[in-house]
Amino acid sequence: MTIRRQYSLPNCTLVLEGLSDGSAASQLDTRPVLSILMSAECYLTGIGEPLSGGREFFESLVRAVSSYAQEFMSGVHYPDRYGPNLSTVQLHRIDENSHRLTVLPAEAGSATQIDQKTELSAKIDLTTVQLFDLVEAIDQFFADTQTLPELSLQLTPISKRYIKSAEPLAKRSLPAVVGISSLALAAMAFLLVPVPQLQRPRDPVRQPNPAGQNQGTPNPGGSGSPNPNPRPADGLLPGERTPNAEPSSPTPSPAPQSDALPSAAPQSEASPSATPQSDASPESTPSPVSEALPSPDAAAGPITDQAEIDLLKGQLFQQIDGVLKTKPAVDAELVYRVSVAKDGAIVGYKSENPAAVDRSEAPLSELLYKPIGSRPPAEPLADFRVVIAPGGTVAVTPW
Amino acid sequence: MFGMDVAVILMPSETSLTESNPLILDSLPDLSPNDGGCPRRARLQIDLMLLAIEALYLGGAEEMLAVSKDLELESIIKNRVAFWLMRNTNPLRRYTQRRSLTVVEAKALVAIACNMARKLTATIRQLLLDSQQLRSRNIPLSENLQLADYLERFRAHFRSRMNPKRSLVAAYNSDEKLNELALNLLSKLLFCTGTAGMQRFWVSLFDGEVE
Numbered sequence: 001m002t003i004r005r006q007y008s009l010p011n012c013t014l015v016l017e018g019l020s021d022g023s024a025a026s027q028l029d030t031r032p033v034l035s036i037l038m039s040a041e042c043y044l045t046g047i048g049e050p051l052s053g054g055r056e057f058f059e060s061l062v063r064a065v066s067s068y069a070q071e072f073m074s075g076v077h078y079p080d081r082y083g084p085n086l087s088t089v090q091l092h093r094i095d096e097n098s099h100r101l102t103v104l105p106a107e108a109g110s111a112t113q114i115d116q117k118t119e120l121s122a123k124i125d126l127t128t129v130q131l132f133d134l135v136e137a138i139d140q141f142f143a144d145t146q147t148l149p150e151l152s153l154q155l156t157p158i159s160k161r162y163i164k165s166a167e168p169l170a171k172r173s174l175p176a177v178v179g180i181s182s183l184a185l186a187a188m189a190f191l192l193v194p195v196p197q198l199q200r201p202r203d204p205v206r207q208p209n210p211a212g213q214n215q216g217t218p219n220p221g222g223s224g225s226p227n228p229n230p231r232p233a234d235g236l237l238p239g240e241r242t243p244n245a246e247p248s249s250p251t252p253s254p255a256p257q258s259d260a261l262p263s264a265a266p267q268s269e270a271s272p273s274a275t276p277q278s279d280a281s282p283e284s285t286p287s288p289v290s291e292a293l294p295s296p297d298a299a300a301g302p303i304t305d306q307a308e309i310d311l312l313k314g315q316l317f318q319q320i321d322g323v324l325k326t327k328p329a330v331d332a333e334l335v336y337r338v339s340v341a342k343d344g345a346i347v348g349y350k351s352e353n354p355a356a357v358d359r360s361e362a363p364l365s366e367l368l369y370k371p372i373g374s375r376p377p378a379e380p381l382a383d384f385r386v387v388i389a390p391g392g393t394v395a396v397t398p399w
Numbered sequence: 400m401f402g403m404d405v406a407v408i409l410m411p412s413e414t415s416l417t418e419s420n421p422l423i424l425d426s427l428p429d430l431s432p433n434d435g436g437c438p439r440r441a442r443l444q445i446d447l448m449l450l451a452i453e454a455l456y457l458g459g460a461e462e463m464l465a466v467s468k469d470l471e472l473e474s475i476i477k478n479r480v481a482f483w484l485m486r487n488t489n490p491l492r493r494y495t496q497r498r499s500l501t502v503v504e505a506k507a508l509v510a511i512a513c514n515m516a517r518k519l520t521a522t523i524r525q526l527l528l529d530s531q532q533l534r535s536r537n538i539p540l541s542e543n544l545q546l547a548d549y550l551e552r553f554r555a556h557f558r559s560r561m562n563p564k565r566s567l568v569a570a571y572n573s574d575e576k577l578n579e580l581a582l583n584l585l586s587k588l589l590f591c592t593g594t595a596g597m598q599r600f601w602v603s604l605f606d607g608e609v610e
Binding site for chain 1: 430524527528530531534579582583586587589590593594595598599600602603604605606607608609610
């Protein structure tokens with residue numbers, strides 16, 4: 001017999017249907033345990049069709065929502081709060097009072113779709129009150145011991161280690177980063193730390209180059225001398241082959257979040273104001289890696305979707321952090337510009353400060369994706385600034 | 400009073416004092432990174448949430464002491480002065496205390512904040528819905544009487560109690576910025592009203608503070 005459980009809030013109703021395996025339920029219990037989930041439906045005001053799916057969808061939903069609720073309360077953004085987040089449901093902050101819930105199709109994880117444009121199956125903007133109702137419906141489910149008892153509320157604070165690495169990003173371009181930005185109290189926390197050193201001036205926005213004409217452009221951001229003919233020694237090394245360096249499944253590319261608003265949070269005065277990242281259109285930020293790649297037709301646009309960038313950032317951080325643990329600490333701060341493909345593979349990197357240039361072997365080299373020949377020549381990339389501090393901490397920020 | 404007795408008996412030992420926690424605090428895990436008390440951001444955040452509650456209705460501060468009794472937290476918050484001193488561990492206060500806030504004290508304040516937030520659920524929801532409607536139509540928030548009252552009281556509380564010499568306080572130098580802060584706190588209070596609100600608020604205070 002099908003068991004149906006419903007958790008209703010003014011803006012959100014969660015309906016679970018499933019079966020009891022009979023093992024856990026005692027005869028005296030009038031309410032059997034729903035232990036096998038057949039379907040989950042999430043009705044939200046403002047959308048006609050409910051979000052629905054099976055176990056995978058539901059677990060992804062509760063994980064993403066619970067994690068985002070903590071992010072909302074603490075102001076600390078961390079996409080991988082509960083392990084690598086390749087889940088189908090994601091939540092991102094749009095502004096002070098709106099939050100974007102996206103649901104990706106379940107099959108998006110398949111490697112065969114690497115080049116295909118994956119459609120979102122749902123994109124909903126929730127107000128804070130709607131978000132709360134969703135969180136509350138899920139918390140009521142968690143509190144219900146007779147429904148999927150193995151899923152319960154797990155709350156753990158984020159480690160200091162990650163936050164340290166996240167701070168420079170927040171200081172530099174807080175409004176640009178959906179998620180970290182604009183929670184007033186997060187902002188307050190950042191203001192409490194000592195005034196950061198002045199950041200290197202940002203690269204001037206370059207003119208877009210038509211495809212095929214982008215070879216030999218001197219790198220305006222590099223601290224070394226311009227090099228019209230990028231050689232491996234200058235960075236962006238294609239390395240030896242280790243197929244297992246390819247870490248993850250591809251991520252789809254939803255529409256760019258060009259409507260993400262800069263924060264109205266009070267600290268915006270204290271941090272650098274208008275940041276090019278937030279309003280840069282894909283055309284105005286040609287991918288720097290395409291300039292250095294050998295193939296002349298490598299001229300794909302950068303990855304602009306904030307959700308995807310967040311995801312890649314988290315993956316990159318984990319990859320580098322994992323490798324660094326096995327290495328001796330560096331003796332000077334190393335700065336790299338790292339290009340990451342949509343599937344999380346590191347396809348190139350470039351030393352960006354003298355200490356990094358002087359180092360013969362970057363800690364990153366073993367992470368580099370080693371092309372077997374199947375990588376698309378013009379795939380979209382996201383560039384990140386990776387700073388490895390002498391203390392062993394890693395900071396990953398969008399370039 | 401059972402709670403009182405237990406607390407008095409176990410007072411001498413720090414570990415047993417933790418074990419004698421009022422029941423309501425049992426649901427909050429011990430997360431403090433070291434025994435030096437609560438992180439700075441936690442002290443700041445707890446006090447601001449309580450400040451927002453005070454701005455929600457007159458007599459809020461008195462009510463907090465009453466709630467403290469209801470929740471049998473008297474062994475931790477012994478009186479008005481003790482309560483005031485605990486709140487003044489917020490580093491932004493004019494009369495900020497050098498001492499830190501112990502974990503048990505912080506839990507007690509969180510329990511009070513969440514209990515009061517839950518009682519105020521209807522008000523909090525309504526104010527948030529109103530502010531959202533006004534914003535979506537580009538109408539000034541002051542057009543709504545209840546909202547205007549809340550914001551005005553919050554600004555007054557903040558300005559009278561926080562030290563303007565602190566750069567963070569000085570950054571809130573306009574009504575608009577303080578209104579933003581007040582609304583941000585209000586939406587966090589909404590999350591405190593939920594089934595797991597108290598745990599969520601408590602754990603959020605330690606984000607980025609633990610190893």
